Amino acid sequence: MPATVLLHPLIDHGIRKGADDFVGGTLVCHCLDKPVKVEIKGQVTHNHACGCTQCWKPEGAIVAIVAVAPTDHVSVVANGDKLAVLNPAATILRHACKVCGVHMHGPVEKDHGFRGLTFLHTELSREEGWQAPQFAAFVSSVIEGGVKPDRMGAVRARIRELGIEPYDCLSPTLMDMQSTFAAKKSGVLVE
Numbered sequence: 001m002p003a004t005v006l007l008h009p010l011i012d013h014g015i016r017k018g019a020d021d022f023v024g025g026t027l028v029c030h031c032l033d034k035p036v037k038v039e040i041k042g043q044v045t046h047n048h049a050c051g052c053t054q055c056w057k058p059e060g061a062i063v064a065i066v067a068v069a070p071t072d073h074v075s076v077v078a079n080g081d082k083l084a085v086l087n088p089a090a091t092i093l094r095h096a097c098k099v100c101g102v103h104m105h106g107p108v109e110k111d112h113g114f115r116g117l118t119f120l121h122t123e124l125s126r127e128e129g130w131q132a133p134q135f136a137a138f139v140s141s142v143i144e145g146g147v148k149p150d151r152m153g154a155v156r157a158r159i160r161e162l163g164i165e166p167y168d169c170l171s172p173t174l175m176d177m178q179s180t181f182a183a184k185k186s187g188v189l190v191e
């Protein structure tokens with residue numbers, strides 16, 4: 001019998017619903033000494049599982065859980081001197097703790113459909129009520145992270161069993177956002 005597919009500890013036992021009246025919380029890195037803290041005002045949106053190799057995931061997980069919030073709702077409130085941008089050329093400027101490696105916030109600052117949004121991992125907070133993951137993105141990319149190609153049927157089946165849809169890029173809504181931005185920029189789409 002094939003082994004059970006474990007995706008990420010936050011969803012492996014089922015996806016928990018978020019709370020409609022959720023007011024936000026504080027993300028804390030894994031350092032015991034002087035942890036980096038990032039405060040998020042209000043709820044996140046587009047929370048999802050991401051199979052890409054760039055997003056931070058806990059040890060053993062094959063997908064990350066990542067959401068977005070407006071960048072002006074996100075503030076580093078403690079030990080920000082421990083943060084460094086992993087790849088300044090990337091769309092998502094992933095600020096990671098230099099000591100424990102956890103990615104604390106990833107603003108999009110360049111001219112892009114996601115400009116003004118920050119990517120973040122709600123599992124770093126103790127507060128409960130964050131939006132539940134809504135879909136799985138970049139699922140095929142788990143192969144680049146070490147999953148054998150012949151496991152992909154089982155990986156996608158498990159994602160569907162959890163009640164979310166697997167996509168090999170982003171969700172239709174997020175892909176439409178990017179293409180709308182590009183079409184306006186090129187002049188194809190006039191408002």
Ligand SMILES: N[C@@H](CCC(=O)N[C@@H](CS)C(=O)NCC(=O)O)C(=O)O
Pocket residue numbers: 050051052053054055090091092093138141142144
């Ligand atoms: N197949 C690549 C995909 C990387 C990728 O495109 N990641 C997506 C989802 S997070 C993205 O939007 N990346 C933009 C960025 O990393 O700045 C990998 O797994 O490394």
Ligand SMILES: [Zn+2]
Pocket residue numbers: 029030031035036082097098099100101102
């Ligand atoms: Zn840390």
Ligand SMILES: [Zn+2]
Pocket residue numbers: 050051052053054055064138
């Ligand atoms: Zn990703």
